[in-house]
Amino acid sequence: MTDSQEPPVGRGTCLSRAVGHSRHLVTAGWGAAATVALCLAVFSHGTGPVDLQVYRVGGQAWLEGVRLYAPDFPAPLSGPPLPFTYPPLAAVLFSLLTTVPWTLAVLLWTAAGIAALTWACLLVAWSALPAPAASPVGLGVAGASCLLLEPVRSTFDFGQVNLVLLALVVADCLVVRPRWSRGALVGLAAAIKLTPLVLLLYFLVRRDRRAAATAAVSFVVFGLIGYSAAPADSVQYWLHTIHDTSRVGGLSLASNQSARGLLSRFGVDERVELLLWGSVVLLVIFLVVRGARNAFAMGQDALAMLVVTTAALLLSPVSWSHHWVWAAPGVVLALAILRGLLRVATTGALVVVFGIGPHSLLPATGNRELQWSWWQHLVGNSYLWAALAFLAVMAFATGSTRQVPAARRAGGAMATK
Template sequence: MTSGEVRLIRRQWWAWAVVALVVAVAVAPLVHMWLTNPDDQRLVDLDVYRTGGQMLLDGRPVYDYFTPAPQLLPFTYPPIAAMLAVALAKMSWETAQWVWTAGIFVALAVTVGFAFRDFLGRESLRKYVPWVFGLLMILCTYLMPVRDQVRFGQVDILLVALCLADCAARRPWWPRGFLIGLATAVKLTPGVFLIYLLVTRQWKTFFMASFTAAVLTLLPFGVIPQDAVDFWFSALLDPERLGANAATTNQSIRGMLIRLYMPEMLTMAIWVVLVAVVGWYGFRGARDAYGAGDRLTAVALVGLMAVLLSPVGWIHHLAWVVVVLAAILGDGRDPVRLKVAAGVWLFYVLTVPWFGVSLLAAGIPGVSLVLGKIVQDGFGLGALVLVWLLVSWLPKQRQMA
């Protein structure tokens, strides 16, 4: 290492400290808004996690409990998540809020670091990496799916960070596949990465991920057997435990279909067909991207599959849009990709689905119903467009650049 590089590193330590302060100031309004919300509206999902852990400490059934009115939310995660949440239950409610919120931003920083690695690694940005990283942190924080992480005290950005790190780390100090297995055991939707590992024939990683998920799934049967039975043979089979499936916040393919209010059997048949088609297209695209050496695009596609193919895909599940933005942006040298990434960012910053709700409520003849439904499904339809962008448009754009 040259003396110049040493001086640059020393200067950047100061820059990182200043950038951390700037980011904290920039996100403070968002954090203040949600952490000073009325108590029964504040970080309601964190309250669910924490209460699940408290039920274990009290020796009460985890899946029979609902949070107090007006929320009335049940614990919907696998029993290993309740075991891990015991640590939250041992904290005071105020401490847990601050610890969890800080954890959200740490997970976002990990996600941004891995996702935008090519962009941050440009030689022309070398002196400005801390500042660019800080700007990316602020921009990603204000994406609606990420804002909702803070609003609800959600776990999704942590799962994104775990899966992305497992796939993108060049020389992981952990067994590759372990983090995907952990994420899958805590919340089932990251299990789509097992399909990705299969179709890309990453056998060693697949077996490690499967082994980890299996161990963490079986462990509760030995520690809290009744709760494990309650989840796998009762709670898991009731999708309504997750909330009203027809709600605007459900932007999965199934959620969009349910809001068309067709006969239930017809809705189910169309959903099965669309899941098969979108799944085939998305996982094939992920396989091709992996084969071309573009792991980031592969991960972004699989993350979108986790939302679209799930029976319930809430808006906050779309935290994967951070990885999608990085995949579209690349190293930032292509102005077309830069403009597309900026457009996608703006789209997911706006509260698009709620614009649709307002249109539906307006009741304008010939306009409100059709346009309102389309806009109400904006984030889900947008996710489908993003799948097409990553599978078909992006490879062609690389060739043209």
């Protein structure tokens, strides 16, 4: 054969072409999904994502010395008449949103959310799958479809910070050799929004005391940075505002898919409700510790992480439906770990439940949730039932999952040098 002749088209060439074609399809699919998400975020609102407006005006308030937790916030600034519910450090970081025009801020924020979700799903998939089993088409389609889940749609709709926090947590838990000290990003995420503190349990069950200590120290350090930037607001937040759950909305609202939300919708006496909630807390702690241990024993760090974050969603007094963005890595894990009919059934159930958001189809607001019938409680608390079922299965799991290469099983998903 001369140099000018084409090599024969063999199996390897066809395979490489197919993989290349698949990657183009995946890229196109992600691009289309991202474009739709961007357009919806910018053009589906009269005034724009309301929570992003609150973040922006919170940053502006910090810059201008306006009290973040005053009853009449954001006065004298203009903005939605909604309270700022995050620690002062968040306002300091959100001040960056004031440096660009509003429409550009929405575009950049939505693009950051899409990038964060993409990164997180890839890390989760890489952690869960043995290398030969990774399918670019399957993972690409799964990741792009996650943009259509109700929690993710709602996050874009409101302009929420959830996807950025998710990416910080996933990177901290699953990257094998991070440039940062493991636990630092969890501490940062918790300093912005308290819920990620529950990941201390992930490190403790994993017997990584150093990472747990790093996360705790990181949380304190970033909190002190917030205090140095806004001392009066920090005192107000940490001593008073943090205990006031009324600032984040009614517990009984249908979109509050936490255990406390479920109990509130039954309209029982508050003391009885707290007693029942305490019992649920103990049950969930039992399930999450057993479930995380089982996941680590299977060599599935991503699965252990999902067990712990699911418990956080259940135990937080308020877990709005847009907080449940952890359903996205849940879908990816179901595809990566399960096999056969079980994989189809589980993935299908997750996509249906978290794609529809059944609570949104029922009577809501104006205390109408307190009048729900028994079947409406079943349908309206679907996120919670799915979470409890997942924790119960993990707590009593005895089988094994697909084996992950030892290098990844020892520490996580991807190394950064």
